[in-house]
Amino acid sequence: MDFRVFILAISTITVGLVELIVGGILPIIADDLNISIGTAGQLISVYALVFAIAGPVLLSLTAKVERKKLYLITISVFFLGNIMTYFSPNFTFVMIARIITSMSGALAIVLSLTITARIVDAPSRAKALGYIVMGISSSLVLGVPLGILITNAFGWRSVFLGIAVLSIGSFILISIYLEKVPIGEAQPLSAQIKALGNKKIVFAHLATMFMLAGHYTIYAYFTPFLETNLHLNQYWISICYFLFGISAVGGGAFGGNLANWIGSKKSILIIIGAFALILFVLPYTTFSFPFFIVVMMIWGALSWSLAPPQQDYIIQSDPVSSDIHQSFNNSALQIGIAVGSGIGAVVLGKTDSVTSTATVGGFVVMIAFLCAVISLSIVSGKSKQVKETPVDTH
CATH class of the missing domain: 1.20.1250.20 (MFS general substrate transporter like domains)
Structure with a gap:
């Protein structure tokens, strides 16, 4: 399998972690921000809603931007969203940061899928997409226990600092190993x-x-x-x-x-x-x-x-x-x-x-x-x- 597919899958894991990783630590977040658990739960529901809408819209608005350049910009915005979450003083700032990471995360995952479909031969396409889906699924199903583990050791904010650090790694790998990808027919x-x-x-x-x-x-x-x-x-x-x-x-x-x-x-x-x-x-x-x-x-x-x-x-x-x-x-x-x-x-x-x-x-x-x-x-x-x-x- 093309090594670049694995790089994209790793990036997908990093981006996907943000969505449900808060699920197991909502009570801790609620207590720290002085809000109810129900209010804290909006961090998940709003993320999913923005994610569903942002993917198609942002993909359309950025149709004329070269794919590698767009991916690097998207990962950079994702990094900033997680840093903002780490330093957020209240629930409002955390929610704004979640919206930023949701929008950038949605675009990054869609780009992983579309770029993968372009860089591999048609006979290997389904298998290659399977590795990207592995990245998505692993981040969603393993994010909750990982979030609990990190929070118990270092506090809930460190979860997002860790994801920000991982996104730097993704940025470096994409920069080195992924060549320019044509935009296709806009x-x-x-x-x-x-x-x-x-x-x-x-x-x-x-x-x-x-x-x-x-x-x-x-x-x-x-x-x-x-x-x-x-x-x-x-x-x-x-x-x-x-x-x-x-x-x-x-x-x-x-x-x-x-x-x-x-x-x-x-x-x-x-x-x-x-x-x-x-x-x-x-x-x-x-x-x-x-x-x-x-x-x-x-x-x-x-x-x-x-x-x-x-x-x-x-x-x-x-x-x-x-x-x-x-x-x-x-x-x-x-x-x-x-x-x-x-x-x-x-x-x-x-x-x-x-x-x-x-x-x-x-x-x-x-x-x-x-x-x-x-x-x-x-x-x-x-x-x-x-x-x-x-x-x-x-």
Whole structure:
């Protein structure tokens, strides 16, 4: 695999850490800033909302800027946002800093995806995108325990100082190892908005959104699920999260390799279908802790396996507008996280049973499967010109 892909994946990990790393330290942040935990929680929700909007908009506004130069500028702004967080005297400044890091982080991740798609050959594209997704998933699932560990040792502000230092490393690596990347065919914002008129890709975005929504319907409430069904203490809950995180990190590579092997279209249906099945089965595996762990790790791997074949499929379906659609797909992921968390809250309020979140999540993923089927069944002019050929990687 091209060494530059690994550099971009490392940068993606650094940028992705900021989003959910505050999740496990909200009470400490709230106490230090003299605000409620609910108010502190806005640091997550506002970040996700800004991230979802900023990615496509900033990608469009910077369409004429050379990609490497833009990446370095973006990482610089990201660095400043984290330094601002470290020195922020109150909640208002922290929120402003979060908005800055969210906007720059969204653009950096989209650039990692789009640059990767350009610098590798088409047969290796899905696999390469899988490594970028590994970076995204690892930062999201491992950020929470990492944030707790650093906060306990050095205080919550040091978390953001550490991320700022890591971003310097990313800046240096990108400067040295990534050559200039052509901007490609620039499109005005109006034309890129019109790209959403492509129903084939819109349903692909919806598949991504409902897949993550189904996942977070239960994952957002995984701790009470473990406490209720398996009666685990904090030590074993931490072990479960760690194993889930390791599986999720590997899921991106699995999705990319599967797409290289059998093609992106088949991979999308297999991954979403298997994911729905796992969620339906999950509540019935708690009779045996070892058996539950195996099923849970499969769930974790599948949770981040969709992105590589989905991104590859989007590029095949509309090569001209692929950059903006990759950004939209990343936004759909963020919206799915927020929607899923909300659905889970409603389920808990209506049923008072955390076990039901898995079943409801399974039905939400079935909606994702239906959206994927609809997308794949639509034949567009662009897709007729692209013949997908599975690549033998052995």
